[in-house]
Each structure stands twice: as C-alpha cells, then as structure tokens.
Amino acid sequence: MSAEGLPIWGEGSPQAPAGSSEELLRQLRERTKELECLHSLSRLIADSSLDLDRLFQHTCELIPASWQNPHQTSASIQFDGKIFQSGNFDVTATCLQAPLWVRGVLRGRVEVCVIVAADEPGAQAAFLPEERSLLQTIVTSLERAVLQVESERDLQYRQELARQIMLLSARFMAASPARLDGTIEDALSRIGELCRADRSYIFFFDDAMTTMDNTHEWCAAGISPERENLQSVPCSLFPAWISTLARRENILIPEVATLGPDWQAEREILEPQGVLSLAVVPLWGNHGLMGFLGFDSVRSLRQWQEDEVSLLRVLADLIASALDRSRSETFLRQVRSTTASNIITAIAHHWRQPLTALSLALQDMIDTQDYGEMDARYLRQGVGEALGKIEEMSEVIDRFDHFLRPRYDAGAFSPNTSIHELLKLVGSQFSAERIELEYDAERPQALVRGYEYEFTQALLAILSNAREAIERYRARKPSAPVRILIESTTDAAFMCIRITNTGEPLAAHAMEQMFMPYISNHHMIPGRGLGLYFARIAIEENMGGTISVENTIGGVRVNISLPLCPEDGTT
Numbered sequence: 265m266s267a268e269g270l271p272i273w274g275e276g277s278p279q280a281p282a283g284s285s286e287e288l289l290r291q292l293r294e295r296t297k298e299l300e301c302l303h304s305l306s307r308l309i310a311d312s313s314l315d316l317d318r319l320f321q322h323t324c325e326l327i328p329a330s331w332q333n334p335h336q337t338s339a340s341i342q343f344d345g346k347i348f349q350s351g352n353f354d355v356t357a358t359c360l361q362a363p364l365w366v367r368g369v370l371r372g373r374v375e376v377c378v379i380v381a382a383d384e385p386g387a388q389a390a391f392l393p394e395e396r397s398l399l400q401t402i403v404t405s406l407e408r409a410v411l412q413v414e415s416e417r418d419l420q421y422r423q424e425l426a427r428q429i430m431l432l433s434a435r436f437m438a439a440s441p442a443r444l445d446g447t448i449e450d451a452l453s454r455i456g457e458l459c460r461a462d463r464s465y466i467f468f469f470d471d472a473m474t475t476m477d478n479t480h481e482w483c484a485a486g487i488s489p490e491r492e493n494l495q496s497v498p499c500s501l502f503p504a505w506i507s508t509l510a511r512r513e514n515i516l517i518p519e520v521a522t523l524g525p526d527w528q529a530e531r532e533i534l535e536p537q538g539v540l541s542l543a544v545v546p547l548w549g550n551h552g553l554m555g556f557l558g559f560d561s562v563r564s565l566r567q568w569q570e571d572e573v574s575l576l577r578v579l580a581d582l583i584a585s586a587l588d589r590s591r592s593e594t595f596l597r598q599v600r601s602t603t604a605s606n607i608i609t610a611i612a613h614h615w616r617q618p619l620t621a622l623s624l625a626l627q628d629m630i631d632t633q634d635y636g637e638m639d640a641r642y643l644r645q646g647v648g649e650a651l652g653k654i655e656e657m658s659e660v661i662d663r664f665d666h667f668l669r670p671r672y673d674a675g676a677f678s679p680n681t682s683i684h685e686l687l688k689l690v691g692s693q694f695s696a697e698r699i700e701l702e703y704d705a706e707r708p709q710a711l712v713r714g715y716e717y718e719f720t721q722a723l724l725a726i727l728s729n730a731r732e733a734i735e736r737y738r739a740r741k742p743s744a745p746v747r748i749l750i751e752s753t754t755d756a757a758f759m760c761i762r763i764t765n766t767g768e769p770l771a772a773h774a775m776e777q778m779f780m781p782y783i784s785n786h787h788m789i790p791g792r793g794l795g796l797y798f799a800r801i802a803i804e805e806n807m808g809g810t811i812s813v814e815n816t817i818g819g820v821r822v823n824i825s826l827p828l829c830p831e832d833g834t835t
Contacts (some may be wrong), residue, residue, distance in 0.1 A: 301330035320348040343372035441590040452482040462562040468555035515544035541566040677716040680708040700747035714807030722799035730765035737767040761824040769815035
C-alpha cells in the first residue's frame with residue numbers, strides 16, 4: 265500500500281482495475297518501453313558498421329527491458345546455425361517464438377522466455393497481446409535488416425566478380441601459349457576464392473568426346489584435390505551431364521543428394537568425392553564443345569544465382585577463346601612456310617566471335633554502373649582499357665586480312681595457268697621424291713572468277729596432303745608405282761579439276777571430316793589439320809565452287825568445280 269492507502273501496481277502486483285488511472289499509466293509505460301525498443305533497434309539497423317552478429321546480440325539485450333517483467337524475461341536468436349542470447353537467458357516452459365524468414369527461406373527464430381510458475385494466476389497470460397505484436401515487429405525489422413545487409417554484400421560480391429573477370433580478360437588476351445596454363449590456374453584460384461567455392465576445375469574432352477581429363481584444378485585450404493583421380497574418365501559415365509552441356513546449358517545442382525533417377529549415375533560419382541553442391545558451365549570453342557568449367561561446394565550447400573552464373577559463362581568464354589587462339593598460333597608456327605596467309609585469315613575468322621561476346625559483357629558492366637550499382641570512375645577506366653585491347657585485336661585482324669587480299673583482288677583468271685605455274689615451283693621436289701606428277705588440261709585459257717592466290721594455296725594444300733599420303737603408302741608398299749594426276753575439263757558453265765593420288769582408300773568417317781578444321785587423317789592423308797579446311801573456304805565460300813573427295817581404284821581423288829566466266833573473261 266502507498267502512503268495514501270492506495271495499491272501500487274507494478275511487477276508482482278495484481279492488475280489494476282480496467283479503466284483506472286493506474287491501469288492507464290501502466291499501459292502507457294508498457295507502450296513507452298516498446299517504442300524505446302523499436303527506436304533502439306532502428307538505430308542499430310541504420311548503423312552501417314554493424315554486422316549481423318552484433319545486431320542479433322544487441323537485439324537480444326534490448327528485448328527483456330521492453331517486456332512487462334524485465335527481470336523475469338530473457339531472449340535468444342538463432343540464425344543460420346548461430347545462437348545469440350541475452351545475459352540472463354534461461355529456457356522456460358513459458359516462451360514465445362517467431363520464425364525468421366529471408367527470401368522465402370527459414371533461416372532461424374527469435375525466442376522470448378518468461379519465468380512464471382505454471383500455477384501462478386498470470387501464467388496463461390504471461391505475454392500481453394501488445395508484446396506478441398512487438399515480437400513480430402522486431403522479427404520483421406530483423407528480416408529486412410538481413411535482406412539489406414545480404415543484398416549489399418551480394419552487390420559488392422558481384423561487382424568484385426565482374427571486376428576480376430574484366431581484369432582476367434586482359435590477361436587472357438595477352439597470354440602466350442606458353443603462359444596460358446598459368447593464367448588459367450590463376451583464374452581458377454581467384455574466382456574460386458571469390459565465389460567461396462571449395463574446388464574449381466576444368467575438364468577437356470578428347471576429339472571424339474569419349475573421355476575427359478581434369479587438366480586444371482584449384483582447391484581451398486583443407487580440401488583434398490581430385491585431379492590425379494580424374495584422368496581419361498569415360499564420358500559414358502555422365503550421360504545426363506554430357507547431354508546438358510551439349511545443349512549449351514549450365515549444370516546447377518544445389519544439393520547432390522536430391523538428384524533424381526536421370527542423374528543417378530552422376531550422383532554415385534559425385535557423392536564419394538564429398539560434393540554437396542556444384543555449378544558447371546560449358547566451354548564452347550570455335551569448333552564445338554571442348555570441355556567445362558566447374559565449381560564444387562564440399563563443406564556446405566550452395567545455391568548459385570543466375571547473375572553470378574552469367575559472369576562464370578563470360579569467364580568460360582574467355583578461357584575457350586584463349587585456347588582457340590593458342591591452338592591457332594601453334595598451327596601458325598607449324599605451317600608458316602607454306603600456308604601462313606591462309607592461317608591468318610582463319611585466325612581472324614575464329615577471333616571475331618569471342619570478341620563480340622566479350623564486348624557485350626563489358627558493355628553490360630557499364631550499364632550496371634549507370635544504374636548506380638558500381639563505382640563509375642573505376643569501372644569505366646577498367647572497361648575502357650579492356651575495350652581498347654579488343655580494338656587493338658580487331659585492328660591486328662584487319663591488318664592481317666588486308667595483307668592477304670589487296671594484291672590478289674577478285675577477278676578473272678585461268679586456273680590452268682595457275683596450275684602450270686605452281687607445278688613449275690613444286691615439280692622438282694616431287695621428282696626428287698620419285699613421285700610422278702602428271703598434268704592434263706582442256707581449254708587452257710578458260711577463265712573463272714575469284715582469288716587466284718587463294719586458289720593456288722588451295723592446290724598447294726591438296727598436293728601436300730597427297731604427297732604425304734603417298735609417302736605413307738610407299739612405306740607399306742615400297743615397290744608400288746606412285747603418282748599424282750591433275751586433270752581439268754570444262755563444259756558450258758563449269759571447269760572441273762580432278763587431283764588423283766596413289767594410295768589406300770579413305771574410310772567413310774575420314775572423308776566426312778576431310779575438310780573440317782583441326783582434323784588430320786594421319787593414317788591416309790596426314791596434315792596439320794588446316795590446309796584442306798582453307799582449301800574448302802577458298803573454293804566454296806570465296807569462289808562459289810565446290811570441293812569433294814572420293815575413293816578411286818587404287819587411290820583417292822579430290823574434285824573441284826568452279827563456275828566459268830563468259831568467253832571474253834568479263835564478270
């Protein structure tokens with residue numbers, strides 16, 4: 265009792281009569297505590313230097329003071345496996361809980377416990393309706409805070425991922441074939457760490473896509489490497505995997521353990537390696553699927569987002585482009601003496617596709633900055649440098665392409681004259697190798713329209729392949745007669761040129777691949793893999809003719825058909 269003989273309402277006191285001034289004052293005090301809690305929480309959330317762990321801990325300390333019985337109230341927050349508690353936390357039977365949801369995923373809960381004996385009159389009403397509402401407001405504020413912090417963190421992560429890939433693009437463009445492996449290893453390390461992956465790697469398929477090899481790998485600290493165990497792996501073990509990549513699709517597996525029956529074979533191989541989640545993007549080169557780039561999560565599940573996977577596709581394109589360029593440069597050195605200009609033209613053709621993709625990716629980064637999501641000065645400077653590199657590559661390509669054609673513009677010329685001049689150059693070499701070289705032409709002055717220099721190079725490639733095929737044939741049959749016969753005939757509209765060499769017949773699959781790039785038929789017509797490809801480009805794409813191969817009795821024949829010019833040679 266107070267000095268005036270009136271009851272004192274407060275902690276441990278019976279409730280004041282409804283509508284009394286004391287009850288109104290009590291309710292006002294409770295609402296004041298609730299407002300103070302929410303105000304303090306809003307200030308915590310507004311503090312940009314506060315991380316989530318400290319936010320949750322401070323929130324646990326705020327909650328008890330805002331409840332009707334602070335000394336009997338304690339709070340706990342569980343989030344992503346971590347537990348935060350007020351200093352007096354004690355689990356009791358009388359508690360109030362609310363779940364924490366972020367982006368539709370249950371991430372934890374907030375729990376408020378009150379020490380109230382079960383037989384006390386207020387046990388059933390330990391929590392006021394306003395306190396239940398307050399708890400939900402606190403949870404909603406925490407959910408928004410988590411979303412804000414994680415969104416900002418995700419934005420920073422994607423900005424850094426984009427920046428690293430932009431920097432790597434310059435390195436890949438400048439990497440020589442000898443340094444390409446080191447550049448790839450560095451890229452796997454940088455991006456693997458940034459993406460918080462446990463393992464990043466590259467696999468390449470063999471030419472027939474029957475096996476694949478783990479050629480490059482990076483592992484986080486404490487993660488065992490798998491590279492040595494993954495050599496000459498049969499592609500047949502991964503049916504769904506291979507078919508998905510062949511459709512140019514990504515492979516995103518958030519939880520390996522939940523893979524369905526169609527992916528059972530992949531699951532049985534991934535689980536023993538401890539892989540929980542993974543992201544894999546295909547490596548597509550100028551001539552098809554060459555392999556894939558992958559990122560494994562071993563220690564925890566990982567959900568990959570679409571925008572970060574898109575950046576990984578840019579990285580895969582950079583790697584594939586660099587490998588294509590390296591391969592082209594290697595072939596360029598091998599056959600520089602005879603087909604240098606044609607190879608340069610092929611490299612120019614091969615480089616344009618990745619340049620377009622890279623330009624679009626870098627331009628997209630500028631657009632992102634323009635929407636206020638990146639630092640303008642830094643990003644524009646980096647993108648400007650990368651675009652400058654692209655421009656330099658384009659200029660080099662244009663110069664090489666210009667070098668090929670200015671002195672050999674399209675016009676009317678006599679193929680028979682070109683053949684005659686070429687044979688004067690190479691005839692002595694063939695004779696020295698005891699290869700009989702015959703030439704039989706009709707209408708020597710018949711004219712066709714095209715690039716005479718390219719036509720001569722195409723013939724040179726065909727003759728070189730025929731000579732090498734004869735050498736192999738003669739190694740097996742030393743006494744057999746060998747020769748190359750060149751014939752040309754004309755009708756009203758076309759000139760037909762046939763080049764027949766002695767040798768073994770070609771298998772069906774060898775004939776199908778004869779004019780494909782980087783395919784060498786070593787068992788019949790060995791070569792570098794580019795000569796006949798360039799011959800097809802010169803004859804079919806640049807001169808409107810046709811070129812084909814067929815088996816004959818005792819040899820192989822290449823058939824060329826070119827449209828004739830009018831009799832006077834005009835076009």
